[in-house]
Amino acid sequence: MCGAAALAPGLARAASDLSSDTDVVIVGAGAAGISAAHALAGEGVRHVLIEAGSRVGGRAFTESETFGVPFDHGAHWVQNQERNPYFNRAKASGHRFYKATEAYRIFRDGAEVSEAEAGRLWEVWDEVYGAITEAGKAGEDVSAASVSPSGDEWAQTAWFGIGPWEMGKDLKDFSCADWWNSADSVDWYCAEGYGTLVAEHAAGLTVALETPATRIRWGGQGVEVETPRGTVRAKAVIVTVSTGVLAAEGIVFEPALPVETQEAIHAIPMGDYNHIAVQLSEDIFGMGEDGYLLHHVGEDGEAFGALTNASGTGLAYCDVGGSFARELEEAGEEAAVDFVMGKLRGMLGGDVDRHFVKATATAWTADPLFRGCYASAAPGGYPMREVLRRPVGERVFLAGEACHGDLWATVGGADLSGRDTARAVALAVAG
Known part of the structure; x- marks a missing residue:
């Protein structure tokens, strides 16, 4: 049903x-x-x-x-x-x-990154994750941003993954202590x-x-x-x-x-978190069911992470979170879809438009019955x-x-x- x-x-x-x-x-x-x-x-x-x-x-x-x-x-x-x-x-x-599953494809500047670049992202991701963990374990009720390393070219991408993509909030907006005292899964x-x-x-x-x-x-x-x-x-x-x-x-x-x-x-x-869902007639992502698509994130923090070909349905959940999710929601569904489609074209080329069927975007923060995601x-x-x-x-x-x-x-x-x-x-x- x-x-x-x-x-x-x-x-x-x-x-x-x-x-x-x-x-x-x-x-x-x-x-x-x-x-x-x-x-x-x-x-x-x-x-x-x-x-x-x-x-x-x-x-x-x-x-x-x-x-x-x-x-x-x-x-x-x-x-x-x-x-x-x-x-x-x-x-x-x-x-x-x-x-x-945990299959990933990662893109930067319109091309899939090398194995070495992907490895560097995961190293930085672990450094950020570890810093938040250490502070939370010590009972530090401070923002995740205040303890997280920055400066590396992949830092903003890791910040996006751990903050907006997971928490629905920028790193500055949630507590290390609260984050630490949540169950792993x-x-x-x-x-x-x-x-x-x-x-x-x-x-x-x-x-x-x-x-x-x-x-x-x-x-x-x-x-x-x-x-x-x-x-x-x-x-x-x-x-x-x-x-x-x-x-x-x-x-x-x-x-x-x-x-x-x-x-x-x-x-x-x-927090603020929305699905910008894109339906495609073929699996152009090449990961089978439920792969993850991620792109390099710049200083502007404008990013999405995607669950592709969800359960084999052809749906890609291109998800935004935190302050950027609020901005896109305020801009409207058309702007949200345009943002995602532009990024996808940059990564995958003309296949995106050839196999495009339909798209929509949720708007949880504006809904008076919810006022946000979680x-x-x-x-x-x-x-x-x-x-x-x-x-x-x-x-x-x-x-x-x-x-x-x-x-x-x-x-x-x-x-x-x-x-x-x-x-x-x-x-x-x-x-």
């Missing part, structure tokens, strides 16, 4: 009778909200799950209408197999699920799309779609969650929207959240992740990838955060 706004079997598009009295309201039907709903159901706790958008899955969204093949608008790499619940779900799904792919796995996990849940929470009152003994379709009263609320939405005050809290909670929201900001601590913000997880008045609970201790920025982390938070809420409302 990979429809653009398709619902997993058993989902209600918009529950027609939003209960005005329940135990728990879950705000957001992404991976965290879905997991929280399953956990509360398992505990026999009455709950209502509301979602501002017209679909489930949040930042994990797969559709086939654009290209005729599964296209992941957001999450694509299935990580952390030992702990990510979606790893076993993918294995049991019947979809093609397989380990990622091996990547796997689901050919039908990560978003498909998440939507299928929502099967059987009742979700009130197109029902945003506009205001949450928590000053009394319980909570009141205002929506355009009425107010839901409950003992507690689990809020799974992104820190970007919270920082932009997409939901009004009355009274305002405690100062330390607000500080934590702003200390764990969203969250990581700003320099100095690492201790605030624990603050973000603290319940407010034993009535307001935040959950999602940003709240997980070391699986942040992952779908698995969001799932586990939703599950664990729901279990804590079940105990709280029972008392």
Whole structure:
């Protein structure tokens, strides 16, 4: 199942009778909200799950209408197999699920680099990686840029790979300590799309779609969650929207959240990361399925890294991150596609245009339901992740990838955060 706004079997598009009295309201039907709903159901706790958008899955969204093949608008790499619940779900799904390969082609000035040049890039990459690791391991809550070596002709390329391409942020914008305290992982792919796995996990849940929470009152003994379709009263609320939405005050809290909670929201900001997807009629990259394409990055930092021929579909995910991703998103889809196509022509010549079928670009930062890709601590913000997880008045609970201790920025982390938070809420409302 990979429809653009398709619902997993058993989902209600918009529950027609939003209960005005329940135990728990879950705000957001992404991976965290879905997991929280399953956990509360398992505990026999009455709950209502509301979602501002017209679909489930949040930042994990797969559709086939654009290209005729599964296209992941957001999450694509299935990580952390030992702990990510979606790893076993993918294995049991019947979809093609397989380990990622590590084939690379690297270009500079319109030509593929020599083995020696590629070797130098990986040496510099390891030096930057090692410097951030050393600082993070020592507990230095400073920017990755402040400790990373520079000056080498390949330094900017390594900075791009570790920062914008991996983190969705420039090196100056994330904390070494937070980076160090994230789980290592091996990547796997689901050919039908990560978003498909998440939507299928929502099967059987009742979700009130197109029902945003506009205001949450928590000053009394319980909570009141205002929506355009009425107010839901409950003992507690689990809020799974992104820190970007919270920082932009997409939901009004009355009274305002405690100062330390607000500080934590702003200390764990969203990054910027978009797929500029290009469909080609033939695999002109010559790496088979799921190869990686990288080019030398100059001082301007204007770069993309590509996953080519994803799952053999002919799609190339040409990904941008950090401040340049914001600039391209503001410039619009046409500018984003033009940038990528120009770079590809410079690397691969006329084959790019001969085999071009279609292209599109995502725009996660501008989307008011998300305001970015995934969250990581700003320099100095690492201790605030624990603050973000603290319940407010034993009535307001935040959950999602940003709240997980070391699986942040992952779908698995969001799932586990939703599950664990729901279990804590079940105990709280029972008392």
